[in-house]
Amino acid sequence: MLLKLYPDNPNHREFRQIVDILKNGGIIIYPTDTVYAIGCDINNTKAVQRIAKLKGTTADKGNFSLICNNLSTLSEYAKVDNTTFKMMKKNLPGAFTFILQASSNVPKLFKSKKKTVGIRVPNHFIPLRIVEELGNPILTTSIHDPDEVVEYTTDPELINEKYNKQVDLIIDGGYGNNTASTIVDCSTDSFEIIRPGIGELIL
Template sequence: MLLKLYPDNPNHREFRKIIDVLKDGGIIIYPTDTVYAIGCDITNNKAIQRIAKLKGTTAEKGNFSLICNNLSNLSEYAKVDNSSFKIMKKNLPGAFTFILPASNNVPKLFKSKKKTVGIRVPDHYIPLRIVEELGNPIMTTSIHDPDEVIEYTTDPELIDEKYKKDVDLIIDGGYGNNTASTIIDCTNGDFEVIRPGIGELIF
């Protein structure tokens, strides 16, 4: 199902449909401040496995991140020191994925031995509102192919054509970007850019 939802004039009742799909174990495609992404409720392991299969990997091996709507519950999912927290606070919401040491909750969510977790707080109304109404983060992975410039990463109708048989809901939030987030590794006591993207880090 393709659901049109524009950030400048959203229909709030439509968010209820999105939350119902997620709580029912569905997977969705939605816009962010970078590329379109695939997501699900992090508390539903079957949905996580579905996304992993769709990406041709497993929940244990896949590099999936969590979308949060703020940093207030960060300690539930990641171990963050003061310097990392300060950098995140300066740059979020924004087009960044911060890689942090995972809390003890993360291996339980992914049923794996994951020691790190990516954290995103995108500067985009739709995913922030979804997380707020859901009551917990969503697991996310972009549909962007970093090796090619592919039109379906930006056009919701082409995304729908490609993925409508694989996901339960596609949110049309207008055209997306074709460049992913900047990934910052914070696991070694430093801030290493391991993938340049849209975000320009402010220290």
């Protein structure tokens, strides 16, 4: 199913529909401030496994991140010191994935011994509103395009053609970007950019 959402006229009923799908174990494709992504409710184990299978991996081995709508729940999923927190606050919402030391909740979510977790607070109303309505973060992973020239799929109509039988909902929020988020590893004593992307880090 393809659902069109526009920034100037977001409908509360449509967001409730999205959240109902997530709560029932559905997986969705949605726009972010960078590329389109696949997501599900982090508390639904079967949905997490479905996304892992779609990406050709398993929940314990996949590189998934969590999308939060702000930093207020950060301590539930990650261990973060004051310096890192202040730096993240300067850069979020924004096109960053911050790799942090995982809290004890993360291994339970992924049925693994994961010691780190990626955190995203994208500068895009759709994922932020979904998380707000859902009441907890969503698991997220970017859509890769098999075409080597175009690393990420940007056209929601084409995404729908490819994925409509594999996911429960595709949200059309207009054309997406072709460049992913900047990944910053904060799991050690220093901040290291391990993948340059759209975001320009403010220290």
